[in-house]
Structure formats: C-alpha cells, structure tokens
Amino acid sequence: MDKESNFSEWYSWIVKEAEIADIRYPIKGMPVYRPYGFKMYKNLMKYLESLLDKTGHKALWIPPFIPPKIFAKETEHLLGFEMETFKIKKESSKGVEREFIVRPTSETPLYFMASLWIDSHRDLPLKIYMTNTVYRCETKMTRPLIRGREILWNEAHTFHSSAEEAEKQMKEAWDIYENLFDELCVKDTYVIVKRPEWDKFPGAEYTTSADAIMPDGKRLQIGTVHFLGQKFSKVFNIKFKDKDGLVKYVWQTCYGVSMRLLAYVISIHGDNAGLVLPFLIAPIKIVIVPIWYNEGEKNMVLNKANEIRDKLINAFEEGSLKKYKERWLMDNLENEIIVDEREDKKPSEKYFEYELKGVPLRIEIGIRDLIEGKLTIYRRDKGEKIKVIEEELIERVGDIIEDYYNVLRNNAKMFFESRFKDADTLEDAVNYVNSGYFVRVPFCSVDKDGEECAIKLKNKYKIEVFGTNYRKEERPKGKRCIICGREAKYYVYIGKSY
Amino acid sequence: MDKESNFSEWYSWIVKEAEIADIRYPIKGMPVYRPYGFKMYKNLMKYLESLLDKTGHKALWIPPFIPPKIFAKETEHLLGFEMETFKIKKESSKGVEREFIVRPTSETPLYFMASLWIDSHRDLPLKIYMTNTVYRCETKMTRPLIRGREILWNEAHTFHSSAEEAEKQMKEAWDIYENLFDELCVKDTYVIVKRPEWDKFPGAEYTTSADAIMPDGKRLQIGTVHFLGQKFSKVFNIKFKDKDGLVKYVWQTCYGVSMRLLAYVISIHGDNAGLVLPFLIAPIKIVIVPIWYNEGEKNMVLNKANEIRDKLINAFEEGSLKKYKERWLMDNLENEIIVDEREDKKPSEKYFEYELKGVPLRIEIGIRDLIEGKLTIYRRDKGEKIKVIEEELIERVGDIIEDYYNVLRNNAKMFFESRFKDADTLEDAVNYVNSGYFVRVPFCSVDKDGEECAIKLKNKYKIEVFGTNYRKEERPKGKRCIICGREAKYYVYIGKSY
Numbered sequence A, B: 001m002d003k004e005s006n007f008s009e010w011y012s013w014i015v016k017e018a019e020i021a022d023i024r025y026p027i028k029g030m031p032v033y034r035p036y037g038f039k040m041y042k043n044l045m046k047y048l049e050s051l052l053d054k055t056g057h058k059a060l061w062i063p064p065f066i067p068p069k070i071f072a073k074e075t076e077h078l079l080g081f082e083m084e085t086f087k088i089k090k091e092s093s094k095g096v097e098r099e100f101i102v103r104p105t106s107e108t109p110l111y112f113m114a115s116l117w118i119d120s121h122r123d124l125p126l127k128i129y130m131t132n133t134v135y136r137c138e139t140k141m142t143r144p145l146i147r148g149r150e151i152l153w154n155e156a157h158t159f160h161s162s163a164e165e166a167e168k169q170m171k172e173a174w175d176i177y178e179n180l181f182d183e184l185c186v187k188d189t190y191v192i193v194k195r196p197e198w199d200k201f202p203g204a205e206y207t208t209s210a211d212a213i214m215p216d217g218k219r220l221q222i223g224t225v226h227f228l229g230q231k232f233s234k235v236f237n238i239k240f241k242d243k244d245g246l247v248k249y250v251w252q253t254c255y256g257v258s259m260r261l262l263a264y265v266i267s268i269h270g271d272n273a274g275l276v277l278p279f280l281i282a283p284i285k286i287v288i289v290p291i292w293y294n295e296g297e298k299n300m301v302l303n304k305a306n307e308i309r310d311k312l313i314n315a316f317e318e319g320s321l322k323k324y325k326e327r328w329l330m331d332n333l334e335n336e337i338i339v340d341e342r343e344d345k346k347p348s349e350k351y352f353e354y355e356l357k358g359v360p361l362r363i364e365i366g367i368r369d370l371i372e373g374k375l376t377i378y379r380r381d382k383g384e385k386i387k388v389i390e391e392e393l394i395e396r397v398g399d400i401i402e403d404y405y406n407v408l409r410n411n412a413k414m415f416f417e418s419r420f421k422d423a424d425t426l427e428d429a430v431n432y433v434n435s436g437y438f439v440r441v442p443f444c445s446v447d448k449d450g451e452e453c454a455i456k457l458k459n460k461y462k463i464e465v466f467g468t469n470y471r472k473e474e475r476p477k478g479k480r481c482i483i484c485g486r487e488a489k490y491y492v493y494i495g496k497s498y
Helices: A007-017 A035-054 A075-084 A107-117 A163-183 A231-236 A260-269 A295-317 A322-327 A347-356 A367-372 A390-418 A426-434 A448-461 B007-017 B035-054 B075-084 B107-117 B163-183 B231-236 B260-269 B295-317 B322-327 B347-356 B367-372 B390-418 B426-434 B448-461
Strands: A087-091 A097-102 A126-135 A150-160 A190-194 A206-213 A218-229 A239-241 A247-249 A251-258 A286-290 A337-339 A361-365 A374-379 A384-389 A420-422 A438-443 A464-469 A490-497 B087-091 B097-102 B126-135 B150-160 B190-194 B206-213 B218-229 B239-241 B247-249 B251-258 B286-290 B337-339 B361-365 B374-379 B384-389 B420-422 B438-443 B464-469 B490-497
Touching: A007 A260, A035 A126, A035 A150, A035 A163, A035 A260, A107 A126, A107 A150, A107 A231, A150 A163, A163 A206, A163 A218, A163 A251, A206 A390, A206 A464, A218 A231, A218 A260, A231 A251, A251 A260, A260 A390, A286 A295, A286 A347, A295 A322, A295 A337, A295 A361, A295 A367, A295 A390, A347 A361, A361 A367, A361 A390, A367 A374, A374 A390, A384 A390, A390 A420, A426 A438, A426 A490, A448 A464, B007 B260, B035 B126, B035 B150, B035 B163, B035 B260, B107 B126, B107 B150, B107 B231, B150 B163, B163 B206, B163 B218, B163 B251, B206 B390, B206 B464, B218 B231, B218 B260, B231 B251, B251 B260, B260 B390, B286 B295, B286 B347, B295 B322, B295 B337, B295 B361, B295 B367, B295 B390, B347 B361, B361 B367, B361 B390, B367 B374, B374 B390, B384 B390, B390 B420, B426 B438, B426 B490, B448 B464
Parallel strands: A218 A490, A286 A337, A286 A361, A420 A438, B218 B490, B286 B337, B286 B361, B420 B438
Antiparallel strands: A087 A097, A087 B087, A126 A150, A150 A251, A190 A206, A190 A464, A206 A218, A218 A251, A239 A247, A361 A374, A374 A384, A438 A490, A464 A490, B087 B097, B126 B150, B150 B251, B190 B206, B190 B464, B206 B218, B218 B251, B239 B247, B361 B374, B374 B384, B438 B490, B464 B490
C-alpha cells in the first residue's frame, strides 16, 4: 500500500490490517479498539502516567455525566462545546425528566469539585490527571484515532497560587509531553504554536499546541496546553487563603494528549509494508521465528529458539538490557518477547505479518544458523538483515535498539523539515500549502484584529492559521500581511487541517 | 469511630476522611473517586490486569453506547437489564432521534463484534478483558464503591470451541481471582456459591460468585464467573469452523471483579483508627517521619531520614526487597516510600493521618534514635512499635512484610469463620442471620422448583438464598427444607444482602 501517493487509503488499510481499530461497530465515529491497537495506546498512556506521577500529578476519577447547571457556569466554555454534546435523558418514577451532559471535556465537573477541596495555600499546587474518555458529537468525517465521537485521552488540570507558578507549570507540561514525544521518536517534528485569539480553547486565556504534519500535509494537534488564568476559578469560586491572610482565586492550567498522538506515530513511522513501531508502544518488542523443514530439524530449532528467548528475557530482567525494561515499563516480558511456534503458517507468512504489525526486531533461526552458531536479526526500521554470532546477541541487540531510535528519529525529523516553507506572498503560500507544506507567513495580527484575514484565508482557500511560535518570538521586519497588506506584526504558521 | 457497633457510620466516615470518595458530586450514586482512593483501585486493577495478561487475555476498548437493536438481541439479558439503563438521545439534523443505551455491561456489543472476528478454531480460545465503567440506574440506596450508578470494574469474556474448555476456563478465572484475593489478604474469607436458577446472570446458563460477609453481616459479591454456554453465541451468531470441518457455535464464559472488592478489603481490614491496607494497594507503602525539636536537630534528623529512604528504595530496586517491587508492580518508588518533611504538622498529627490512611509501615526517627543508631518501626496491622538497629532495617522490614500479610490474612479468616453457622430450622436460621451470620441450611431445591420457598424467605424475613457451594457438593441427608418441609436436596447459604 503506497503511503506517499495515497495516505488516506494507506491509513484506512493499516488501521484495519494491523488490527488497530474496527470501524464496523454500528455507531458513527465510535470504532472498537482491538487488542493490538489498544495495547499500543495502553503502553503510551502508561508511560505518560508515569511521567505525571513523578512530577506530583495525581490520578482521580470523575463521572462522565455532568448536571447542566454545572456545565453552563462558564459562558465561553458552554458556547464552545454545547452544540456537540451528547445528552442523557432519564425519566424518573414521577415522570419528571432529568438531563445530563455527557462530558466533552472535564473542566466543569472537576472545577466544581476543586472548589470544595481547595481552601488554603497549603493545598496548592494541586495537580490532577485523568486517563478517561470524552464524547463529542462530531459532524465532520470521522476516522479512527484522528477524529471520533469517543476520544480516549489523558487530561491534566493544575491549580496554583500565582500566575507565575501557573505559567511555569505550562513549561513542565511541555517538558512531560516532549519527553513522551522523544520516546516515540517524534520530538521536534512539530511546531509548538500559540493559537490566535479566535482559536483558543473555550474558557482559556490562551492555548498552546504541538502541531505536527501528517504525511498528507495536514496539521494534526498532538498535544495541547492551556493557560486558564482565573477565568474558571472566578465562576467556580475556587479560592484559597494565601500566606498573607488574603483570600484569592487560584490560577489554573490544563493540558491533554489524546489517541491522536498514536495516529501520528503510526502515520509518521509507518511504511508501505505496514507499521514501524517505536519500542515503547510495540505490543511485541522481539519475535523469534524458528525455521524448520522436517521433524528432525524442528525440535533442535525450537529448542534453540526458546533458549534464545530465555537469554533475551534474562538480559531484560537482570542483564545489560535491564534499562529498557524500566524505560518501557515492561511488566510482562513473556508476552513482549515471543517465539512464534505456529505450525500452520510458513516463515514467510509470519514475516509478512510481523512487518505489517511493525514488530521492531525479528530473530530468525534455521538449522544452518544453529550449526554455525549464528542468528539473523531483522530490523523493521531499515528492513535490513544482520547475521550475528550467538554469543554476541545481547550486545548487538542493545546496539540495534539505540540505532533504531536514531533511525526513527532522523527519518521523522527529515520528513518534518522537508515539509516546511517560508512564503511572503499569498500566491506562494497557497501553492505550498496545496502541495502539502506547513508555511510560515507574515500576518497582520493574532488578536481579534486579525480574525478577518484568517476567515478570508479559510473561506477562500480552506487554509487555517495555526498560530505563532510559542517558544521563540518571530516578528517580521518590514513585511506585509499576506491577506490585507497591512504591516505584519507576526509570523504565523498556516496550512490545512483535519 | 466504632466499626463493630455501627459499621454503616464507620464506612461513611472512612470513605470521607481517608479521601477515598467524595459524595458531593451532584448526581445520585456517582461519587468522585479522589486521588488516594483511586490509587488503591488502580493498584488493584493493575495487579488483576497483569494476571489476565499472563494467562493470554487481551485488553480492548468498546464504546459505552449500544444501539438498541444490538442490546435487545438476547431476550433474558434484555429483560434483566432494560429497566436500569441510562439512555442517550440525539436529535440529528433531520430532526430524527437516535437513541443509544449506555452499557450496563458489555456482553451485547462485544459479542456483536466477536461474531465478526471469529471464523475458525484457530481463532479460539479468544480471551478478552476491559477495565472500564458501566452504568446502572440504581433505585436502591447508593454507597461509594458498594452500590452506585457508575461502576468501575474489570470484565472478561472468553470464547471456546467446546463446553469442556469453557468449563475449564471458569477454573482459570477463579484461580486468577483467588490469586488477587490472596494478595489482598482476603482469600478463603468467602464462599464461592453457585447461584440458584432464579438468581443467575441474565443470559447465563449458570452463575458462580464469591460471596463475602461485610462487618455488618451483609453479603457482598466480590467476584462473579458466569458460564454462558451457547445462549449468546446462538443469538449473536458467533460461529467457527472446527477441525472436523463442521461449523459450530462457540461456548462462552464471562467474569468480573468490580470496585466492590475494594470496598470489602477496606471494610474487612480497617479498624477504629482508619484503614489498614494490604501492601499491594497502599498508595504509600512506607512513610518515614522525622522528629525534631530545634533547628540543630532538624538537619541531622532530615538527613538521616532521607538516607534511610534511599536505603529502602535501593533495597526494593536491587536488594532483598526486590521481589516485593515486582510483586506489587511498583513503578514509582519515589511516591511509595516517602519522607514526610512537612513543618506545619506535628509528628503526632502525622501519625494520626497515616493511621487513618492505613499506611502499612511508618518509620520514626528522632535525635535519640539517631545517636543510638536505632529506628522505630510502627506496624499498622498490630499497632505495634518495634525498635530496630539501623543496620538490620532492611532485613527486619522484609520479616515484617511477611508477618503483616499473615496478620491481615488470619484476622480476615477468623472474622469470616466467626460469622458462619449451620441451622436446620427456620427459627434458628432467622435468628442467626439477624445477628449478622451467614447460615447454611437444608433447602428443597435450587431449580425453579425452589423459587417459591426463596420468595417466602425474602418477603417475610428479607433473607436471600445465595446458592450452593460451587466447589464442594454439599447434600444433606434426611433433612427437611427450612421453608416447605419437603425433603432437602441441597445445602444453601443464606443471609442478608446489600
């Protein structure tokens, strides 16, 4: 399947064939996530949760139903989400109907509770997270992991005693997310933008987002961090008594990473033969395929295969590969390093399957290897076979793991850099975007003042203004807005979006 | 708070004060699970999931909304759950309403999907699990963890090529659950019963359940395993081509453990001072409390406390306590073995808090201990302080851990055995039940034939027939049913229930 020439078809193919999701579940935008796909997601979230735990975030659980009066407290938030919520209607015995909102996100119920929990500066900072699901009644075309009516994600919410501390928290959030991105070999393959005023999260002071480029040139938001300021704390009455004895409203941030990140990782690393998985999320890290042609060979080869497997497991448990066991939070090596003993499949069929499923390393053992004391390691990243002496296996596997990280990281970065252009005129910008690029252009304003230009760009060319560089101030000198021709105060990133 | 004399009050108190759940969330039966309580639940589920993973179960994710036509396929199942479901109503742009059921359990959507996945005997056995939430519109009094409208649980579903294999799977399910119960120090503190015909899971051939006794004498179901036979596979058309070339319906089982198990563990081990947690689920396993009276002491004591903590962490990472790190699946030692350096709390206030929160071990270090090279270990199980020489700390902690397990296990078993009676007459049986006992009585029948007697027992005395011993055939000889006086074919367990 050709990823370059028809990404959309490739994506549908990989989601189905690699058993990531099954779209036959009969509700629009709500696929079933199958064991292979769901395991990748679990591995990703387990790693994210461990980073959140280590930085003092605490997990909790809030019901997915929200009483309307709580949902409606913050007006911008309400207006931003109201149209796309699902509603629960319940008739009581007295014939009265009660209605609940199915959460599209958890700010309102959580902040209602936080106002009951926070009392003093000693209760702050409070950092909370939930790995849960949210529901949005999407009208656009849905696609597994990318856009659906059920979104699996992790949302974090923090409460602080000062604006400075909340701003600092945003840095911690980005450090956590970039640690995760790095482990998935996609670090620095996105721009962290500050969204324009007209496109921020409903209820936020401002929104920052890691905007990545999918193989079809479209923008995918793989993580967002919002500065909420005191907007929610004022409506939900989240106050604390400060050290100076005064009662103040808390400062807040919230941030999230969803299954979209998994869609991105699949899409960016995958190739025409199937998935190419980073070790962290691979359900199977190493598969050993024994090759035999008769019963005599079979026993010898199977024994050797299992011996190699034990040796590998031991190296992860106690030996030189132990650091990876800890890094990848492996707690079930028996399922992650396996021997494929199936007799109803030929080795070539097994190879095809593991290619498709993106298993990082495959070790092949035939009778000749066994006699020579050698093994063949196949690397999914480079599609390369390497003969190694059995004694050197563990050491070589360690080397290959490190190199595998490098290959995935470099390929992803090269792709990102190759899809990046500057343009100073509307014509160039539109041409580049239509050829699948992210384009940086001079723009009049990212306040309300610039919205009209953004609307023109969107209506006429279906191009969106993603925002300004959040990390580095990029101000054009003596340039003109590509739309209105007024003096350009900002460089903004533009492109197509899902 | 007195657990013995007023369990109900004690339970509400512990749930609130130990920050397990917050019932102020404004939807009946849907509390918020706070970080301390939710961490216990996560630890419990992580352990259960690792057991399921090791036995070939695979996690997946199914949306919580079910189209009514799928929900209605199995008639008994529909009738069993229909009245207590929440419904989503969605108006589409064309004004047409679509309605979905919010899942009360996942048989129907999963079995719809399984019929698309299972094709050949090579696809079997298929073992699936989900750690998710289900929703039931309870009308009875709700109580955090015990009975609510949102239930957090783990449900497993298996598909087999023969009845024998499915029956064998039920044994595996009970082995897994009893491994979990054992780790929570509650093994053998329940009867595994086979429910009478009139009280089985809607759609099952038969139901087995671990029925435990809460401190108030009421039965709590802490795990259930159902034999579904071919009832669902026939309506959902889940067929496979067997080795003999014939197309057959699969045989199924399903089983679940919910947050009720956590309610039981809290209730059975807790005491008047608060929680007494098994190590597995304790969010904090060991807390070190430094004690100082002036600034000079402070530094010395804090340094020593942190040195002890590092030593403990090291012993869990690499030393003699490593087996516990693996057993408890600890992946964040920094949060699980802590030094409480807070200066705004006195040591006695800290002790009170850790008592309440059930931290298994507390180590106290004051200046005198430091000079003597000694430490004080406080065991939450026995409420006992032990002086130990610093050099022997790790070894002693290891001994205490083992003994802590024993103490919790023995106390729980003693409680269970003390609440167990045999009775041959209705009068005795009712008296015992009303005094908080589980009672074994001779009963006419557990088929439809005996239902009338069960109804009488329930209507007149609010006593329920839990079922027969699933593991051991217990047949009375020459005894009479305590209700109708006919010959008793079975011994059944009876009592009050939540």
